[in-house]
Amino acid sequence: MNGLTLTLHALHHGEKHLAEQLTTVADRHRAEHEVHHVATDLAQWSREHVQRLAEAGLAHSLADSPSAAAGVLSAQRERVDEVVMARPEPGLLLLRDLRELHLSAVENSLHWELLAQIAQATKDEGLLAVVCDCHPRTLRQMRWSNTMIKNLAPQILTSL
Numbered sequence: 001m002n003g004l005t006l007t008l009h010a011l012h013h014g015e016k017h018l019a020e021q022l023t024t025v026a027d028r029h030r031a032e033h034e035v036h037h038v039a040t041d042l043a044q045w046s047r048e049h050v051q052r053l054a055e056a057g058l059a060h061s062l063a064d065s066p067s068a069a070a071g072v073l074s075a076q077r078e079r080v081d082e083v084v085m086a087r088p089e090p091g092l093l094l095l096r097d098l099r100e101l102h103l104s105a106v107e108n109s110l111h112w113e114l115l116a117q118i119a120q121a122t123k124d125e126g127l128l129a130v131v132c133d134c135h136p137r138t139l140r141q142m143r144w145s146n147t148m149i150k151n152l153a154p155q156i157l158t159s160l
Contacts, residue, residue: 091156
């Protein structure tokens with residue numbers, strides 16, 4: 001596997017994971033209308049990114065093969081979710097969910113940056129176009145999760 005293949009696979013997996021996380025957060029926090037509606041919209045962006053990355057992968061003759069590590073990470077996340085859900089403090093759960101969303105978006109942003117560097121180095125205009133279309137949305141996902149944490153943390157953490 002070369003750097004392009006590794007980066008495309010990592011980002012494809014990361015965007016799938018972020019879409020799932022955003023959908024879960026939107027469902028889990030329906031009472032928080034801004035969280036519910038914005039997370040639903042942002043999940044659609046990540047699903048579109050997954051599609052664009054799959055198309056870019058086909059253009060580069062890459063097969064969409066999930067990694068073995070993805071299954072292990074998914075199982076670990078489920079166990080963490082079970083532990084957190086056992087403590088029904090909705091504010092803390094919301095902060096935890098927003099933190100996880102933010103970290104996932106940051107990781108995806110770094111992969112988008114790596115993909116941009118590869119596209120520029122290889123003068124791949126098609127791949128660069130995908131990055132230019134998708135990376136700003138990932139940056140927006142990061143800013144939204146960070147802003148929500150800043151706005152909600154003081155109220156939630158001081159009311160415990």
